[in-house]
Amino acid sequence: MSALVYDCDGVLADTERHGHLPAFNATFEEFGLPVRWSDAEYARKVKVGGGKERMKTLLTPDFVAAAGLPADPAALDGEVARWHRRKTEIYTGIIRGGAIPARPGVRRIAEAAAAAGWTLAVASTSAEPAVRSVLELAMGPELASRFAVFAGDVVRRKKPAPDIYAYAVRTLGLDPSAVVAIEDSRNGMLAALGAGLACAVTTSAYTGEEDFAGASLVVTSFGDPPPRETVTRVLHDPLGVHPGPWVELADLAAVLSAGPPPPPPWQELT
Incomplete structure (x- = not known):
């Protein structure tokens, strides 16, 4: 699964x-x-x-x-x-209050994943009430109810430690090789990689200049087709996924099919 x-x-x-x-x-x-x-x-x-x-x-x-x-x-x-x-x-x-919009493509891809029978989850170091409020904002109440939420102090060590992802995978009974984590920061990426997961990165306000060597795909956002049209820019594509103007679920499935990216030869991931 x-x-x-x-x-x-x-x-x-x-x-x-x-x-x-x-x-x-x-x-x-x-x-x-x-x-x-x-x-x-x-x-x-x-x-x-x-x-x-x-x-x-x-x-x-x-x-x-x-x-x-x-x-x-x-x-x-x-x-x-x-x-x-x-x-x-x-x-x-x-x-x-609704002043902060959801990022492009996150709901669209979650809807496609739910329709395809994928398991959906959130793994965050933020407090659980805060995470659930953002999840409902981004996904709407009905789709948000499909997500398992792992947040806050459910594990002692926070990202970049892999604990939150390892706990989520173990609790949901998942095979790590079938899980793609979506992150925006190097610390989050390191947590996902440390748990043995593939990681796709969508850079955000404070993370655009961080080092994402080790990620399977790095984009500016997932993007959205018209009428909300937001075009993604690919920053790093070591597996040759080649997403189009917006990332699709098929691109994330291709990340899983390709396996982990080649390790960066010039540096450690920690």
């Missing part, structure tokens, strides 16, 4: 810049924390998997003292958990 496993942020919708970043900053303001992330700073933070983990990068001794936070590690973890719960509430409100 073939399977399609999407990442969430940057894949289903370009949510980092217009969803997560303003939600983090609104949370910092509500809690009186002396920080606001700029777009340039957040471009670095997105390389840290998981929202709580990004927040914890703030916790230098100087920041803890300036913010009047507890020094006890357990109490500090509790504070971060409170921030993150509120940030998730703010973020899901942004998503439900």
